[in-house]
Amino acid sequence: MATIDLSPCRAVTPEEVAHYKQNGWVQLRSFVDPAMLEALLAKAVGIMGEDGDSNPPYGIDQPYFNAQLGNGYADPAVRPLFGPIGQAAKLLMDRRSGTGVRLFNDFFAPKLPAAKKTRNQGNGPTSFHQDFITFAVDRSGGFTTWIPLEAYGPEAGTMSFINGSHKLGILGNYSAYDGKDIREVWPELNDLEVSDPIDYALGDVTVHSHMCVHGAGTNQLDRPRWAYLVLPQPADARWNGAPPEAFDPAAHNMTPYGEFPDEAFPIIA
Numbered sequence: 500m501a502t503i504d505l506s507p508c509r510a511v512t513p514e515e516v517a518h519y520k521q522n523g524w525v526q527l528r529s530f531v532d533p534a535m536l537e538a539l540l541a542k543a544v545g546i547m548g549e550d551g552d553s554n555p556p557y558g559i560d561q562p563y564f565n566a567q568l569g570n571g572y573a574d575p576a577v578r579p580l581f582g583p584i585g586q587a588a589k590l591l592m593d594r595r596s597g598t599g600v601r602l603f604n605d606f607f608a609p610k611l612p613a614a615k616k617t618r619n620q621g622n623g624p625t626s627f628h629q630d631f632i633t634f635a636v637d638r639s640g641g642f643t644t645w646i647p648l649e650a651y652g653p654e655a656g657t658m659s660f661i662n663g664s665h666k667l668g669i670l671g672n673y674s675a676y677d678g679k680d681i682r683e684v685w686p687e688l689n690d691l692e693v694s695d696p697i698d699y700a701l702g703d704v705t706v707h708s709h710m711c712v713h714g715a716g717t718n719q720l721d722r723p724r725w726a727y728l729v730l731p732q733p734a735d736a737r738w739n740g741a742p743p744e745a746f747d748p749a750a751h752n753m754t755p756y757g758e759f760p761d762e763a764f765p766i767i768a
């Protein structure tokens with residue numbers, strides 16, 4: 500059988516897949532070659548400035564981070580990342596039908612320093628939330644590959660996860676809790692363990708299911724916490740017709756319960 504070239508990443512292990520299935524998230528240590536991270540950081544700084552705050556607004560204003568489209572698939576320097584992420588996604592999604600993987604979205608998400616007055620929003624904490632409902636897709640299986648572009652610890656506002664929360668069903672949109680913490684709205688989350696904020700060495704990433712509740716503290720550094728987020732979906736996921744945050748159905752001539760067009764949302768595994 501022909502072997503698939505996984506550079507600039509590595510294969511995920513059966514233990515990592517098991518951790519993901521049990522907890523809804525997993526840390527993949529030394530997953531990405533630091534040379535790719537360097538290229539991504541240079542690209543991010545080129546678009547957003549050294550301060551991660553010199554870009555025009557992206558249209559999603561919230562305290563978690565200052566978002567900017569990555570458009571990495573069109574960039575020959577970044578594109579090699581998507582094949583290996585697709586292969587990892589196939590194992591993590593583990594669809595018995597053998598269904599493939601679609602690239603849904605990729606964007607830079609610098610969390611800006613809490614102590615600085617910023618131009619764009621994005622210098623607050625990431626309140627605990629579940630992603631699924633914001634993506635307006637008709638089935639679960641999608642996840643976020645959260646790729647820090649430098650080594651970061653908790654003081655930078657790194658990710659924490661509520662272990663096993665992906666098994667609780669769909670918990671609503673983060674904007675629909677009337678200012679309450681998700682754990683007040685869904686007290687059953689308090690029966691579950693919360694992971695410590697992750698320590699990411701250079702090359703480490705985390706993957707969290709769009710059903711897994713996660714959050715992060717503020718960035719206490721005096722510079723941005725740079726992260727690049729890559730979101731695969733099962734290839735057969737369809738737009739459910741609700742207003743989506745992450746894509747513009749009109750721009751792609753999409754219809755409710757129609758497929759995502761391959762040209763804009765490429766198949767990566």
Ligand SMILES: O=C(O)CCC(=O)C(=O)O
Pocket residue numbers: 563564608610625630643645656714715726728
């Ligand atoms: O980067 C962060 O602080 C939050 C990321 C997040 O909420 C997400 O990936 O859904």
